[in-house]
Amino acid sequence: MVNNAATVGRSGTHDYILVRASAAILALYVIYLVSFVAFNDVTYELWHSFFSEVSTKAFTLMALVAMLIHAWIGLWQVLSDYVHHTALRLACQWVLNVVALFYVAAGIVILWSV
Secondary structure, three states: OOOOOOOOOOOHHHHHHHHHHHHHHHHHHHHHHHHHHHHOOOOHHHHHHHHHOHHHHHHHHHHHHHHHHHHHHHHHHHHHHHOOOHHHHHHHHHHHHHHHHHHHHHHHHHHHHO
């Protein structure tokens, strides 16, 4: 069995399932939002009340976490394939993952302040 420093503690099957599950959640969330916009004459008040519902907040939170998981694994895969210099790859991963965490944190603050 080959031990690769890039894959220590990671399972390809686990990553595959996480990426597919997060993609399914994001697809359902997009359908949820598009159907809301398509079947309503959206005003600020309607949009505000839509995002004030606990079900929409919960679904949006699930979508934010799914986006984080999807981005985390996707960034790791792309950067490990195309950035061969270890220090540069780790720096890029760190910066981009911090940005993704910031997006999720900002989304949570915005979502629950409504």
